[in-house]
Amino acid sequence: MIRAVLPHPLLSFALFGASLLLSDSVAPPALALALLMALAAPQIMRALDVEPVRVRKPLTLLSFALVVARDIVRSNWEVALVVLGLNPSGDRRVSGFVHIPLEMRDRYGLAVLAVVITSTPGTIWVEYEDATGVLLLHILDLQDGDDWAERIKNRYERRLMEIFE
Amino acid sequence: MSGFPANVPAWAALLAAGLVLFGAGLTFIGALGLVRLQTFYERVHAPTLGATLGMFAVLCGSVVYFTGAEGRFMPIELLAAVFFTATTPVTLIILARAALFRDRTDRSGEGVRVPLEGECEGVVRTPPDVVTDPRRSDAPQGR
Amino acid sequence: MSGAVFYWALVLAQLFLAAAGLIGVWRIAKGPRAQDRILGLDTLYQAGMLLVVAFGVRTGTQQYFYAAVIIGMLGFTSSVALAKFLMRGEVIE
8 A cells, every 4th residue: 555655665755855955944835845746756766667775774774874974084084195195105005906796786785885985085986797796996095904805895785785685 | 345144153154164164175185186196097086085075064064054044954955965975976987987998998098907807806906117107198199 | 353264264265166176177178088087077066066155155145055056966967978978989878
């Protein structure tokens, strides 16, 4: 029953909030418009036949967001030092590509991982091969002893698999 | 004309100015990376500084200021923050993939060894001595 | 006193953002390859967007914010289209 009216509950909720913010009020007309958006837009998604997102563990999502926020702040600092030439490794800094085999296959999990990795300054998601599940990253400061595969898998992939799979 | 209107509390105005200044400085450092880093794959990291913490700090400054000015909390900036957090990585990923594709097809790579298609083992380092002299451009011209 | 601090902090912030935009323009002009130019465009529109937000805070009008959002949306669309064009020579496959 609820699936018929709200095939994508998260999307409806987000659109409702976004519409209210854009209207800049919570008066009845703004609420009506937001409700219309929240009910109509998912019907278009139904025509596109998109698989709905299922978040299995919202609390893990919260802790994941905290981990990501901390990493983004820290690596902003590190990349700023690299750009200003103040990083500890100095001129011996080496950048390069790293291949990481991933176990996650969920499309939404991979999408979140791509956004997180690229949003973290100093690492960028370059390519992902569907058939083998191998991810190619480019890393700005490739220090010895830094195991990037471990870092990506332990910090992000494990949590994302808990959330989405 | 200088200063801020009387209806804004001083702490809100100063906090907002500090946040905007911090974000702007970070964005500037990121842009400076476009000048100081030597290869394309290094430079592609540079705009992320402004796109993440820089953008977030500036928008937070805006939220603080207008919350102080109007006395109510309506963070429309939140919407922009979510939008830009979702979109900037998309641009950078597509750009990096396009660069990799081009470097693979004409094997020029600006002196950077790029991993080839189907090569999926371990770490491909860019030796520092292979990095091109910034004054010299050995990239194919006129493309 | 705090009025002057507020004013000059925001002027300085705007100068930083303008400088960031100029660096983007310099990258667009210099290249050396097409992907570098698109990266310059990316930096330029980001800095332009934040510049408009900072201007809105300095003048105390929220209307500029909508202009910033539009700059961001158009900038995103154009740089994605350009990057896509580099990859295959076509924008829509």
